[in-house]
Amino acid sequence: MKKIFLVFILFITSCGYQPLYSIKDTEEFKFSKIKIDGDIEINTKIINLLNFKKVDTDLSLNELELESLYTIEETSKDSKGKVISYRSKAKVNLVIKKNKKIIKNKNFIEDFTYSNSENKSDLIEYQKEIKGNISNKIVEEITLFMNLK
Numbered sequence: 001m002k003k004i005f006l007v008f009i010l011f012i013t014s015c016g017y018q019p020l021y022s023i024k025d026t027e028e029f030k031f032s033k034i035k036i037d038g039d040i041e042i043n044t045k046i047i048n049l050l051n052f053k054k055v056d057t058d059l060s061l062n063e064l065e066l067e068s069l070y071t072i073e074e075t076s077k078d079s080k081g082k083v084i085s086y087r088s089k090a091k092v093n094l095v096i097k098k099n100k101k102i103i104k105n106k107n108f109i110e111d112f113t114y115s116n117s118e119n120k121s122d123l124i125e126y127q128k129e130i131k132g133n134i135s136n137k138i139v140e141e142i143t144l145f146m147n148l149k
Contacts, residue, residue, distance in 0.1 A: 032061040038068035045135045065095040087113045110134045
């Protein structure tokens, strides 16, 4: 039993396993110009969690454009016109350019549908939590996109 366990450990450690969400090349996350537009909370969360940095010294680096849109929609109402459910939706467009030529471009869309709450302050807090969760999902997707070459 110990031999099987030892062989298994040796196989796992030497197979070249890497976590999927790890950032491989930190150099790719330095930009000569960062342009953001749209929802400030989502954009700052993406920039901070992914360590996107603006470097003024090297003009040969890529440029980053990040545009986001966050909406809350009413999805259904009852016969009296009272809202029963909402949908929070975030769209993020990520463009990476080099010498004004697009080298990477992708739209990320996440949404979440949830029921209305009688207590409006609880609903507002829940919507903030949902916005944070949606932002985290988009950060994970961007991480995967940036690591794929």
